[in-house]
Amino acid sequence: SYVSSFSTFQWPNYPLAYAEKQLYEGVLDILVQNCPPRDNTTIPAQWLRIAYHDMSTHNVDDGTGGLDSSIQYELDRPQNIGQGMFDSLNDFRAFGIIAPFFGMADTIALGAVLAVAGCGGPLIPFSAGRIDATEAGPATVPEPQQDLASHTEAFRRQGFTPTEMISLVACGHTLGGVRQVDFPLVVTDPEDVLQTFDTTINFDNAVVSEYLQNTTQNILVVGPNVTTRSDFRIFSSDGNVTMQSLLSSDTFNRTCVTLIERMLNTVPSGVTLTQSLSEPFDYVVMGDNPSRTGSTCPSTGCTVSSNNIQQVFFSIIGNIQGLSGDRYQFNATINPTTSISKFWFEVNENDGSDPIVVDNGGSGFVVEQDSVFVDNGRSEHLLTPTFEEVTQIVVAVRGDTSSTVSITTFDPVSDATTPPFVPVILTTNLQIDENNPSEGGFTFFTTNISNTANFLNITANVGGTTLSQENVDLSLTSFPFISNSS
Numbered sequence: 292s293y294v295s296s297f298s299t300f301q302w303p304n305y306p307l308a309y310a311e312k313q314l315y316e317g318v319l320d321i322l323v324q325n326c327p328p329r330d331n332t333t334i335p336a337q338w339l340r341i342a343y344h345d346m347s348t349h350n351v352d353d354g355t356g357g358l359d360s361s362i363q364y365e366l367d368r369p370q371n372i373g374q375g376m377f378d379s380l381n382d383f384r385a386f387g388i389i390a391p392f393f394g395m396a397d398t399i400a401l402g403a404v405l406a407v408a409g410c411g412g413p414l415i416p417f418s419a420g421r422i423d424a425t426e427a428g429p430a431t432v433p434e435p436q437q438d439l440a441s442h443t444e445a446f447r448r449q450g451f452t453p454t455e456m457i458s459l460v461a462c463g464h465t466l467g468g469v470r471q472v473d474f475p476l477v478v479t480d481p482e483d484v485l486q487t488f489d490t491t492i493n494f495d496n497a498v499v500s501e502y503l504q505n506t507t508q509n510i511l512v513v514g515p516n517v518t519t520r521s522d523f524r525i526f527s528s529d530g531n532v533t534m535q536s537l538l539s540s541d542t543f544n545r546t547c548v549t550l551i552e553r554m555l556n557t558v559p560s561g562v563t564l565t566q567s568l569s570e571p572f573d574y575v576v577m578g579d580n581p582s583r584t585g586s587t588c589p590s591t592g593c594t595v596s597s598n599n600i601q602q603v604f605f606s607i608i609g610n611i612q613g614l615s616g617d618r619y620q621f622n623a624t625i626n627p628t629t630s631i632s633k634f635w636f637e638v639n640e641n642d643g644s645d646p647i648v649v650d651n652g653g654s655g656f657v658v659e660q661d662s663v664f665v666d667n668g669r670s671e672h673l674l675t676p677t678f679e680e681v682t683q684i685v686v687a688v689r690g691d692t693s694s695t696v697s698i699t700t701f702d703p704v705s706d707a708t709t710p711p712f713v714p715v716i717l718t719t720n721l722q723i724d725e726n727n728p729s730e731g732g733f734t735f736f737t738t739n740i741s742n743t744a745n746f747l748n749i750t751a752n753v754g755g756t757t758l759s760q761e762n763v764d765l766s767l768t769s770f771p772f773i774s775n776s777s
């Protein structure tokens with residue numbers, strides 16, 4: 292088990308723990324730090340645009356659509372044109388962070404939060420729990436040739452007032468620009484590869500100030516084609532009152548945080564999001580990977596000190612917040628017959644103050660069952676004789692060889708080369724492990740799984756009773772790597 296030192300987290304809560312980990316310790320941020328260029332625009336601009344286009348299917352009147360990853364099925368529409376859409380989805384696929392309770396829609400939302408932060412913008416609180424659609428939604432992304440009334444109606448349907456429409460467009464159009472190849476009727480000069488909306492790469496209110504100073508180069512304001520001056524029609528729709536208010540960069544940032552957060556949390560009715568995360572929890576217990584050897588801790592309990600302390604390596608979000616934290620690892624050796632029913636932690640700062648007891652709000656961290664689990668000490672990563680990298684999973688079952696065991700693995704990395712990128716979910720029956728004879732009342736079962744699988748569920752039938760262990764996070768395991776060239 293690990294505890295990362297840092298509000299109260301009630302364990303277990305897999306979606307919330309995973310969302311926190313992706314926000315504060317995920318690796319997706321490496322693609323947006325310092326607002327890096329790609330396809331003549333920036334990666335963060337592409338990630339923010341895809342989030343808006345995915346959300347644009349929302350209809351407040353009947354509660355359908357929203358940020359649900361339906362964009363994966365909508366890329367053949369002119370409104371969703373652009374290499375940036377494919378590249379963004381490919382980024383999200385390649386990082387393999389989708390999980391059984393954290394899909395492509397959550398990843399798109401996380402991407403938008405990271406994108407804004409990566410370009411020096413404000414921190415947007417993040418929630419997870421979106422549900423991925425399995426088909427396209429309606430074609431309701433606004434297009435520049437549409438008139439003001441159409442845009443006002445489109446934003447109303449998406450859940451935004453006319454004033455909010457002005458602000459949200461300004462918040463979006465502070466990043467990136469319009470590509471000539473994709474919008475030749477907007478950018479009419481073929482020499483002009485991309486027309487940026489403002490003169491700064493960063494997430495800032497230059498898009499507002501340049502518009503009000505009449506120095507703007509925003510082609511959706513001053514472009515040669517009057518029909519496609521949609522930003523001009525929107526920005527000036529209330530006599531510039533809203534744009535004037537956004538001249539304060541504080542107001543701009545605060546408004547954008549509120550509206551982009553709402554945009555990202557616009558989901559079909561019936562979808563419940565996690566609480567929003569704007570700071571890490573004080574203490575998070577991350578996983579429990581038993582490997583049974585020896586028996587020193589009796590059923591009455593025992594105390595072990597941490598055997599390893601590591602500094603938490605924070606993402607850009609944690610770094611911006613100036614966070615520091617430590618992860619304490621423990622190795623408790625538990626009597627396999629008597630076992631334990633729960634565990635808890637005591638944190639002593641050794642500064643004369645009373646130790647802090649971290650006991651999951653009083654209940655302790657209850658071990659629901661310990662009769663079926665992935666054996667961390669017996670499982671390994673293998674290079675097969677044909678040089679295929681696989682993970683050999685060994686499941687320990689408190690029972691005899693008449694038990695049956697199956698696992699369902701979740702592999703976030705799709706085989707597809709173009710969207711939709713959907714996870715590969717496979718159920719496999721395990722075989723008795725010939726290399727690990729029964730020990731201490733446990734029988735061992737095994738199978739090889741993809742080495743990019745990140746989560747699995749176990750179901751076992753032991754003497755007529757069904758036992759299960761769900762959401763085993765394989766990223767928290769530390770199986771040895773064995774080169775099996777024999």
Ligand code: HEM
Pocket residue numbers: 332333335336337339340343372373375433434435442459460462463464466467468469470471473474521525
């Ligand atoms: C009436 C509403 C809107 C219209 C007509 C519109 C239109 C456009 C067009 C034509 C482009 C150029 C795309 C390309 O060449 O790849 C663009 C880019 C962009 N839009 Fe919008 N947009 C609207 C609202 C929004 C909103 C609400 C957001 C987000 C909050 C947003 C975020 C972006 C971003 C970040 C880009 C730059 C993409 C890049 O550089 O790759 N847009 N928009």
